[in-house]
Amino acid sequence: MKNEKIIRSPDTERKNRVPPGQRVTEKWPVLQYGGVPNIDVSKWTFRIWGLVKEERELNFDKFISLPKIKVFSDVHCVTSWSKLDNLWEGVSTSVIKELVDIRPKAKFVMVHSVGDFTTNLSLDDFFQPDVLFAVKHNNEMLTPQHGYPVRLVVPRLYFWKSAKWVVGVEFMEKDKRGFWESSGYHNHGDPWKEERYG
Numbered sequence: 055m056k057n058e059k060i061i062r063s064p065d066t067e068r069k070n071r072v073p074p075g076q077r078v079t080e081k082w083p084v085l086q087y088g089g090v091p092n093i094d095v096s097k098w099t100f101r102i103w104g105l106v107k108e109e110r111e112l113n114f115d116k117f118i119s120l121p122k123i124k125v126f127s128d129v130h131c132v133t134s135w136s137k138l139d140n141l142w143e144g145v146s147t148s149v150i151k152e153l154v155d156i157r158p159k160a161k162f163v164m165v166h167s168v169g170d171f172t173t174n175l176s177l178d179d180f181f182q183p184d185v186l187f188a189v190k191h192n193n194e195m196l197t198p199q200h201g202y203p204v205r206l207v208v209p210r211l212y213f214w215k216s217a218k219w220v221v222g223v224e225f226m227e228k229d230k231r232g233f234w235e236s237s238g239y240h241n242h243g244d245p246w247k248e249e250r251y252g
């Protein structure tokens with residue numbers, strides 16, 4: 055693939071890669087609120103809106119032709135399983151910066167998925183170099199259960215921030231809690247600080 059880079063998420067360089075209260079599993083559990091949507095990529099679009107000079111909407115062909123990176127990361131679910139050694143491939147959030155003019159007032163994003171699922175991040179967390187909109191995991195296309203066609207991956211935060219079935223990102227001035235963040239999960243979700251609930 056052209057323009058490909060491999061980025062090692064810094065938490066994979068720790069001597070002990072398993073955060074407090076977590077257990078390693080070899081399996082990859084499937085977790086979400088509600089069912090698995092059946093997404094037709096010929097109708098799917100990726101929209102960028104909110105505090106941007108001009109909104110953008112990309113169809114799947116456009117999205118998939120954006121430059122891609124590979125990220126090596128660990129996954130930590132707040133329900134206490136961790137899955138090490140994941141190789142993701144997709145579009146870096148830094149590419150989003152080149153697609154729109156983000157207004158200086160913007161300080162947060164809301165990532166939106168099919169079925170009104172949302173998750174919120176500060177711009178600082180969103181633009182970390184290991185955050186991407188993944189289309190592949192361990193060299194295979196994502197399966198529907200794991201977020202096909204596009205999922206966010208935020209390696210340094212609990213996995214609930216890694217929204218499956220993403221359809222867009224909204225830039226905001228003020229922080230607003232997303233779906234799980236409004237249902238008892240922590241607003242930030244750093245697994246090394248055990249920011250699980252609250």
Ligand SMILES: Nc1nc2c(c(=O)[nH]1)N[C@H]1C(S)=C(S)[C@@H](COP(=O)(O)O)O[C@H]1N2
Pocket residue numbers: 082083084085086087088131132167168171199200201213214215216217218219234
């Ligand atoms: N769209 C959507 N994405 C979601 C969720 C959800 O409910 N809806 N749940 C999150 C939670 S709580 C977890 S642990 C991970 C699980 O991802 P996986 O099923 O690929 O393991 O997806 C996250 N992304």
Ligand SMILES: [Mo]
Pocket residue numbers: 085131132133213214
């Ligand atoms: Mo979760």
